[in-house]
Amino acid sequence: MNQEIKVYNEKQTLGDKEICDQLATGIDNELTEAESKIWHAHPVWFLDGNPIVGYSKQKAGIRLMFWSGADFEEESLSVRGQKFKDASVYYNSVLEIDRNDLKRWLKKSRDIQWDYKNIVKRKGQLERLK
Template sequence: MNDVVKYNEAADAANRPVIDFLFEEFQQALPTASFKVWHGAPVFFLDDIPVVGYQDHKHGVKVLFWSGKDFSEPALLGIGKHRAAGITYTDVATINVEDLRRYLRLSAEIIWDYRSLRLKK
């Protein structure tokens, strides 16, 4: 069984619907991406570069877009010193699907390759 499936199944029961929804959306939006548990959470990769991931937390599911600061999306909050930004979802009903799909599209278009610190387009 895939390590991401195991992660999803072990998630907090309150967050499980959000995690299941995100997992399906990520797979649909990024059909060529590989995914694995990386640094303790599911992460989707394009050309071995991390682009988006999520993590089960006590107060919801945190979604991280590795190049999210460059999306110019006000709902995404900057995280750390590099280009990452994220959003937390607490319920499937609160997810703006149109926004999420736009973020996922942008995550495939704007990719910072942290190994060489350059923007790939």
């Protein structure tokens, strides 16, 4: 696990740390080619410089967000972004994490991507990469 992400996880409450550790391990195991780092104060994984998946502590729980998740056609990723193509799910217990769902979503995150890396250059317009 990336050292910065490990530090982020360590700062969480015990229950939230367990969720964060399980998410980070699952993401690292599936997206082995991804670069991970703390980006805008939260753990994020990138493929070729494009943000793919990340998580953050929010009032509703630990939010797992997929930047292109709105196109995954997954009911469980029910929290949809208003402006972009993101979709999320919230966890309040490590027991809520379905490893099969996580693995499936991560595979889709590799195959379905919108170009967030160049969004500023395109003045807020997204283009589909894959």
